Amino acid sequence: MKYLALLILAILFVPQSALAAVTKPTATTSTISADTNWSFNRLGKGINVGSQIEKQVEYTEDELVNAYRYKKGKLANHEQYSSGVKVDKNDLAVWNIFEGISGKAFAEKYVYALLTYKEPQSAYLAYVQTLASKDKSWQLSVNVNAVDLNNKKWTRDMAITLVHEYAHILTLNNAQMKKGKGLEASCLKVGDTFWVARYGCTKEDSYLGMFVKAFWTPADIMAYRAAQKKGDEAGLYKGQNEAFVTPYAATSPVEDIAESFTDFVLQQKPVGTTSIRDKKIHFFYQYPELVKMRTQIRASISKYF
Known part of the structure; x- marks a missing residue:
């Protein structure tokens, strides 16, 4: 049985992709100020930012992990996919990274759902798309097979990826198109x-x-x-x-x-x-x-x- 993955847009690891492979950030600086240069020479290295921007994505029952609606500033069970399931702490942590980037007001206006899936063979961390039935609303999808909240490099790469994904929503939402x-x-x-x-x-x-x-x-x-x-x-x-x-x-x-x-x-x-x-x-x-x-x-x- 296949679940329609409410459409999403993507790009890089989501920092980079339509989604294909991109570059991985390299060294970081040790101190952070308002305009510190977090000098990543992303050229030629690469985080893989996968993108599904112009595609419809489907997951099998085994691939789909959790699906959440985002409403009134909170994640809740998605009525189409699940009910009575508590929000997973890792899913919430990833969502909090995204919401910190987008701001709550932007997320409430444009983001309809968070979907987590497992694709061990995929290099993509995350991607976004508009929903098939609601082209003004967006869904963020995250490959939880790659989640490692105890790994600073992973959280850094996820943050970079989510900036990229946010940029897609920012530039392709219905106010822009x-x-x-x-x-x-x-x-x-x-x-x-x-x-x-x-x-x-x-x-x-x-x-x-x-x-x-x-x-x-x-x-x-x-x-x-x-x-x-x-x-x-x-x-x-x-x-x-x-x-x-x-x-x-x-x-x-x-x-x-x-x-x-x-x-x-x-x-x-x-x-x-x-x-x-x-x-x-x-x-x-x-x-x-x-x-x-x-x-x-x-x-x-x-x-x-």
Whole structure:
């Protein structure tokens, strides 16, 4: 019997993926201040940030562990999958990391459910998607086979992954994207909009729309669409290391903005903008609300670094 995993979006280990493999953070600094550089050279190493953004995911009865509804600021049994089950302490710990990143108000507005599953062969830590029946609501899925709350590296990697996943919700929610019958064809033709399967067309002045306009030329998008059809998105990184913060970022504009946002949070502001990669991090500083968000996220996850 299969359970429909309320859809989720993903990306890297969730810091990086559409989800495919990305880079693992390396050394961290020993002291944390408001703008400490947690210098991860994520380039070429890799946390695997898996993504199911444009897919519908199903789990077998053996794979699905727990499912929770998130309402009124608390996790509760998901009526579709379980009842009378106490919230697992590990599941709650992971949720608390995410809620600390997103903020309770954002989570209450957009996140409908937390689902935990076991896939021993999967390198992915987590991913997100919108729900099939409620495209304004999101589900966070976590691979509990990988959970090790006593391992600082694991909690750090999970925090990084969840920043990446949060970036997906931040940039693909219904306030940023629009849907409508026949919209795909018109969106694909217009040069200053970008179409994402299942999520729709970027709205004017949306984060993703402005990011694509700034960093993805029509030729880049054509190359991406062609690679997507062939299943060769990973090949887009070849010779482009100065343009992307991680190899996974090169796989699509959706992953590019999520990975770049993750580095915006983790790294100090680049001194210069000689590379496109640095310009992508500078991109977020033009939005006061994102700068404020960065400070809040760093304060929340600093304990894991």
